[in-house]
Amino acid sequence: MTYEVKSLNEECGVFGIWGHPQAAQVTYFGLHSLQHRGQEGAGILTNDEGKLKRHRSTGLLSEVFKNPADLEKLTGTAAIGHVRYATAGEASIDNIQPFHFKFYDNSFGLVHNGNLTNAQTLRRELESQGAIFSSTSDSEILAHLIRRSHHPEFLGKVKEALNTVKGGFAYLLMLEDKLIAALDPNGFRPLSIGRMKNGSWVVSSETCAFEVIGAEWVRDVNPGEIVIIDDDGITYDTYTTDTQLAICSMEYIYFARPDSTIHGVNVHTARKNAGRLLAQEFAHEADIVVGVPNSSLSAAMGFAEESGLPNEMGLVKNQYTQRTFIQPTQELREQGVRMKLSAVSGVVKDKRVVMIDDSIVRGTTSRRIVQLLKEAGAAEVHVAIASPPLKYPCFYGIDIQSRRELIAANHSVDEICDIIGADSLTYLSIDGLIESVGLETDAPNGGLCVAYFDGDYPTPLYDYEERYLQSLKEKTSFYSIKDKK
Template sequence: MSAELEEIHEECGIFGVWGHPDAARLTYFGLHALQHRGQEGAGIVANDNGKLTGHRGLGLLTQVFPTEESITSLRGSAAMGHVRYATAGSGGLDNIQPFIFRFHDGDMALCHNGNLTNCQSLRRRLEDEGAIFHSNSDTEVLMHLIRRSVRPTFLDRLKEAVNTVHGGFAYLIMTEHELVGTLDPNGFRPLSLGRMTNGAYVLASETCALDVVGATLVRDIRPGEIVIINDNGYRITHYTSRTQLSICSMEFIYFARPDSNIYGVNVHSARKRMGTRLAKEAPVDADMVIGVPNSSLSAASGYAEALNLPNEMGLIKNQYVARTFIQPTQELREQGVKMKLSAVRSVVQGKRVAVVDDSIVRGTTSRRIVCMLKEAGAAEVHMRISSPPLKYPCFYGIDISTTQELIAATKSVDEIRDFIGADSLAFLSLDGLIDSIGLRENAPYEGLCVSYFNGDYPTALDDYEQDFLASLSEQDRIRLPQFAADHSEYEGNEYRNPSVH
């Protein structure tokens, strides 16, 4: 994905299956389809008649499970797994999921995609009450809340716990007798339920993982829902009625795989519509269109088609180079970009090139791409971005933690153009993005979270709010009045606009 070059990191990927004789292997294949969501670590837990066993490690899935025996040792007809990128908690084996908890009344396993906005305050409270944490991930907080609840049943305790944590989350929990999935009240992260021909049920972050294992989509899990899967099938209940869909628009822009569907919208088709709309909003007189591999290729095809221009392969991505975010210095990071992308001189030499990319974060990658193309002989390089300018951090599971990281937060479009050295630069409008995705939900922004573009966060920011306020300019403070008020009326994931339910 092109955005990863600028250090926006994916969230995580989760996958679970109940009722399949080779559940661990199936989970491996499902996680492989979700590898784009996290490359720092992976793990699988299998359930063999109530006995939970697991294996986890650092690196890609193939590194963590390098042999046939590493999969066959995880026996059982139910399993769940996780591929991780750290949005909360540092690297290291202690933070690799799923976590297994062994209690006197039975074992449980837990994994999580997303980020809790009140993790720090909850963790301090739990530690003061005697809780001992084995990781510094925000995931572990949920299990402490479940075990400390005095509600009569596991489901009641889970409901109390997920009403206590705030922010973005898709959880998978495995007990001895069932697999449980749940989604936050805003549905920031995607989660889908599928069914296999043998009757097994599957839960996955994206539908592409269902396709890989041969499962048919049953339905998307909706905000505030809990799905319980056991030997009798599945059932769905709710832990809150105060829900408002605000799924991360970044999923459609570049996180999700193009062959995934989210709430009935195909990701490739949405990206292609973004390119088509961008061509209407910001056409360019050019000889060809080039998409930045990989997640911008769909938008580039829409842009080229709308302008009746050739859609050329002017940039080649080396798929086997280590991710650039691990490089410790800016110089090495830029070298990493050069290793990952190469310009095709014979295609671009002497040509006016329109380059379609999905985002500009720091501007480092875009500047390198423009320079690379001009060094390869391009006569002109025009950058077109298939999303609005990224101006605000995300607190729900994407690693954009500070405004200072974002070039669009401090520079105008013209200033960004000058910085990256392009002959022209244009971004897709926010309305264009919303229309192109086309969720058409009865919710603000048609059910999308677009806070990264306009600062309109769907929930209170809890532990992050003070630092975020300190980072705002005076102009933003005037434009975002929700942050000038006392937030005591906001509880949990309740909306900033109380009139919208």
């Protein structure tokens, strides 16, 4: 079986609230702030005095709830919601969350951000024991493990299940009388707790959702932690002490919104720092700095300030186009780049341009943007990337599970420069990335997972081990140097 990566694909976004008379509406606004984390589907499940109600469908949040009645029928004072990008499982409504599990003695809802590295093994074991799955998503596995646990208390069942699953995960579970949040032992996925003025507790993948609903950030959920929220307040517990912070560095580089704060570090600030350090590692003459909108604009600011070059708007983004990774074929993705971006000839003509971008995955988008700038009259285009070369797959919740189409896994920096048609190519070093984020921790790599860049994974890969080892042997790329033009 082959695995194709089209671009950097977001993970998912989760949101939960307890103790608000308009829980569904607040959850809608929270999910709207997290829409960048997934555009394939969305859903909300509410708790109305112990009765769980749900609405979900494929598409953007506004499409899922285009009929106001769909939101109005979700009555209750507590809710969980989800926006989905498929990291595991097919893009069908059966895989759209929240999941709702009904049993003779209770019921609960579940949402999940991340990817389980032992999902295949667990699913086979569960199915061999008679479990019946209603989806192909690995998120459903936790519910089966909870239900099959022999622990007398529900919280004990949850802890036992959390110690069984491996990989990256942020879970929210809605019960009839409580909301439970849990984070994996490495904290790969971000998860934060906030509180509204009326006393309602909220949990979100990113803090940007707090601003829109008027909530105040309280703290982040820690690795290996389980949080219980009910009518009596909030309780913090742990399900394991074998923890080591290794938050996904791509959250700071690309995924998270710039107005979010993760473990005390503002994302915009981290990206700006990355641009500043990238300028220190850059060794070419240039006239202007141009950031690729929107995720690279912060890095472009830092680069311009450090280098003393003017930061110009040489690329303009059409805000009404979908992200190119959604397009199913390479031809459509390349057409999507032209629809999404336009080069401003009056800005770049006859200029030596430093084009700042957050990453290069396949190289096709970078090649097209370089071409746009040169067609607009740029004398030179020097590409500077505010992250290290992306050489290794991710198995914790980002849709990169093969080295086969990662251009940096198959070509040197000089070859990539030649392929994308740039006059030079500079990547930020791994040390520069770690310094740019600057988490206050003694954890390895500054508390970041940088396995995408150095291949040093912070956990065993379990079901993915064989696939990963096979990918190391592959030297297959959609590019060859001779056909780059």
